[in-house]
Amino acid sequence: xxxxxxxxxxxxxxxxxxxxxxxxxxxxxxxxxxxxxxxxxxxxxxxxxxxxxxxxxxxxxxxxxxxxxxxxxxxxxxxxxxxxxxxxxxxxxxxxxxxxxxxxxxxxxxxxxxxxxxxxxxxxxxxxxxxxxxxxxxxxxxxxxxxxxxxxxxxxxxxxxxxxxxxxxxxxxxxxxxxxxxxxxxxxxxxxxxxxxxxxxxxxxxxxxxxxxxxxxxxxxxxxxxxxxx
Amino acid sequence: xxxxxxxxxxxxxxxxxxxxxxxxxxxxxxxxxxxxxxxxxxxxxxxxxxxxxxxxxxxxxxxxxxxxxxxxxxxxxxxxxxxxxxxxxxxxxxxxxxx
Amino acid sequence: xxxxxxxxxxxxxxxxxxxxxxxxxxxxxxxxxxxxxxxxxxxxxxxxxxxxxxxxxxxxxxxxxxxxxxxxxxxxxxxxxxxxxxxxxxxxxxxxxxxxxxxxxxxxxxxxxxxxxxxxxxxxxxxxxxxxxxxxxxxxxxxxxxxxxxxxxxxxxxxxxxxxxxxxxxxxxxxxxxxxxxxxxxxxxxxxxxxxxxxxxxxxxxxxxxxxxxxxxxxxxxxxxxxxxxxxxxxxxxxxxxxxxxxxxxxxxxxxxxxxxxxxxxxxxxx
Numbered sequence: 001x002x003x004x005x006x007x008x009x010x011x012x013x014x015x016x017x018x019x020x021x022x023x024x025x026x027x028x029x030x031x032x033x034x035x036x037x038x039x040x041x042x043x044x045x046x047x048x049x050x051x052x053x054x055x056x057x058x059x060x061x062x063x064x065x066x067x068x069x070x071x072x073x074x075x076x077x078x079x080x081x082x083x084x085x086x087x088x089x090x091x092x093x094x095x096x097x098x099x100x101x102x103x104x105x106x107x108x109x110x111x112x113x114x115x116x117x118x119x120x121x122x123x124x125x126x127x128x129x130x131x132x133x134x135x136x137x138x139x140x141x142x143x144x145x146x147x148x149x150x151x152x153x154x155x156x157x158x159x160x161x162x163x164x165x166x167x168x169x170x171x172x173x174x175x176x177x178x179x180x181x182x183x184x185x186x187x188x189x190x191x192x193x194x195x196x197x198x199x200x201x202x203x204x205x206x207x208x209x210x211x212x213x214x215x216x217x218x219x220x221x222x223x224x225x226x227x228x229x230x
Numbered sequence: 231x232x233x234x235x236x237x238x239x240x241x242x243x244x245x246x247x248x249x250x251x252x253x254x255x256x257x258x259x260x261x262x263x264x265x266x267x268x269x270x271x272x273x274x275x276x277x278x279x280x281x282x283x284x285x286x287x288x289x290x291x292x293x294x295x296x297x298x299x300x301x302x303x304x305x306x307x308x309x310x311x312x313x314x315x316x317x318x319x320x321x322x323x324x325x326x327x328x329x
Numbered sequence: 330x331x332x333x334x335x336x337x338x339x340x341x342x343x344x345x346x347x348x349x350x351x352x353x354x355x356x357x358x359x360x361x362x363x364x365x366x367x368x369x370x371x372x373x374x375x376x377x378x379x380x381x382x383x384x385x386x387x388x389x390x391x392x393x394x395x396x397x398x399x400x401x402x403x404x405x406x407x408x409x410x411x412x413x414x415x416x417x418x419x420x421x422x423x424x425x426x427x428x429x430x431x432x433x434x435x436x437x438x439x440x441x442x443x444x445x446x447x448x449x450x451x452x453x454x455x456x457x458x459x460x461x462x463x464x465x466x467x468x469x470x471x472x473x474x475x476x477x478x479x480x481x482x483x484x485x486x487x488x489x490x491x492x493x494x495x496x497x498x499x500x501x502x503x504x505x506x507x508x509x510x511x512x513x514x515x516x517x518x519x520x521x522x523x524x525x526x527x528x529x530x531x532x533x534x535x536x537x538x539x540x541x542x543x544x545x546x547x548x549x550x551x552x553x554x555x556x557x558x559x560x561x562x563x564x565x566x567x568x569x570x571x572x573x574x575x576x577x578x579x580x581x582x583x584x585x586x587x588x589x590x591x592x593x594x595x596x597x598x599x600x
Contacts, residue, residue, distance in 0.1 A: 129489075130531045131486075132482050132483060132485050132486025132489070133479050133480075133482040133483040133486060134483040134486055134487075135486050148531060149528075149529070149531065151479070151482045151486075151529065152479055152482070153479055153482070153483065154486075167528075167529075169529070252545075252546040252549035252550050253549060255549055255550050255551075256548075256549035256550070259377075259382065259551060262383065263377075263382050263383065267419070277386055277387075278387075278391075278396060278397075281397075281401075296398060297398055297400060299398075299401065300400065300401060301386050301387070301397075301401050302384065302386065303383070303384050303385070303386045304383055304384055305383035305384070306383065310383075
């Protein structure tokens with residue numbers, strides 16, 4: 001005879017707990033309401049991340065498929081719906097968030113929404129020391145300013161203009177993202193190569209008359225002009 | 231107490247040279263050096279071997295601190311001097327003979 | 330506080346090893362405890378210039394590999410008791426010289442010496458980058474010649490990016506040492522001027538070493554030029570440079586032609 005001990009049963013305990021959730025009250029047209037959501041998200045992208053959201057559909061009359069579509073639209077925006085209230089139970093399917101009742105109005109604690117880096121992008125780069133041979137400075141977003149010389153064998157590549165408070169002995173390529181208005185300025189021009197918006201001139205093509213003094217280079221059509229800066 | 235274990239005699243010192251006559255000194259230095267370097271090219275390092283074996287022998291009898299072992303070398307054209315200096319502290323520990 | 334100083338250039342044959350030996354001996358003569366370290370891999374030069382070529386037992390890579398202790402590889406100079414040499418390896422390959430290995434040797438050398446002079450090989454490969462990696466200061470040897478100046482500039486850029494100090498956002502103090510300055514050619518305008526070089530490199534000048542037979546003679550006999558003939562023009566210029574490294578202010582003398590021994594108003598004196 002085999003005795004078998006009954007497994008000790010643990011009581012299942014039912015507990016209650018209340019949470020505070022954001023309530024969304026969509027209005028028609030839903031498309032318009034979703035655009036408002038998008039505008040809010042654009043201003044503060046992480047605003048709804050991790051926060052429980054309840055849909056209050058009492059102000060609209062949506063069919064079951066419309067409700068399903070609305071939930072999906074919100075999920076595609078990373079907004080997860082905790083529950084739905086203000087509709088007839090028949091409109092909710094088991095694949096949707098559950099029907100909620102008995103919600104009470106309360107004040108939602110307002111913590112500052114995180115602003116993930118929407119910092120304004122810098123449009124100019126400042127280098128406070130000379131650029132050495134072999135170094136390559138690439139800044140596609142705007143102008144580059146160098147407080148010092150640019151050595152032979154070094155290069156500066158900029159989306160905007162290039163300003164060198166020193167001697168340019170290396171390569172300077174301005175306006176690289178299709179900006180023919182970009183210019184190159186330097187206190188002394190001994191450059192190996194100058195380029196603006198893809199049009200280039202090498203050292204031997206640079207006229208002797210502009211050397212040994214401040215100069216600027218710019219594009220006129222597809223011709224690069226270099227003149228002394230006085 | 232320091233024990234100098236190997237010492238051979240050899241080596242000639244050159245006299246200090248007048249300013250103009252330094253080329254012969256350079257030639258002599260190079261001849262000695264290159265003769266040595268050509269002879270050891272491709273061979274396992276004799277000095278490392280000698281040092282390791284000497285240390286192994288001494289360690290069998292005495293507890294050795296590898297930091298207290300200095301190896302010095304002086305090459306000349308006829309012979310070379312290898313000097314292995316091992317510092318043994320006074321009252322050094324003798325290792326009991328095994329078996 | 331120990332100082333690690335790298336003697337580098339980029340270009341080969343400009344006088345790094347000669348300068349390392351000369352500066353090392355000059356610093357040792359002032360009473361500093363100095364070690365000069367040869368960072369070349371496969372070619373050994375510093376020992377020859379120091380006159381220690383017959384006494385090399387173990388080298389830098391032997392210490393990195395643990396084949397020998399640092400104390401066994403260090404060779405004491407026979408003329409100056411506080412000058413030591415850590416020779417390069419003749420036979421190992423580059424891979425054997427590791428960052429961690431060099432780092433731990435430099436750390437150990439810092440506890441024993443006031444000055445650690447690292448003689449860099451030419452180029453920008455492993456020996457050169459490891460020679461500069463742990464440097465607090467750098468002396469960039471430059472000849473008054475275009476490719477030397479450009480290579481020096483490249484090296485200066487690397488000192489500001491590839492060293493531990495630069496990676497921590499700290500500053501490696503840099504000096505340019507102009508070597509093989511030929512006074513006759515300078516007078517004829519056939520050589521880049523000191524001003525040209527300093528303007529291009531934008532780095533303070535440590536000294537100007539004139540081209541001289543004394544350097545060749547010193548290396549022939551295996552003695553740093555500052556020891557072998559301390560009164561010679563290059564030796565005096567190196568000694569001044571060493572004093573500047575130690576923080577002294579020393580008037581910069583530009584080597585001038587022997588003929589016409591006139592003191593010029595700007596404090597220039599004949600070499």
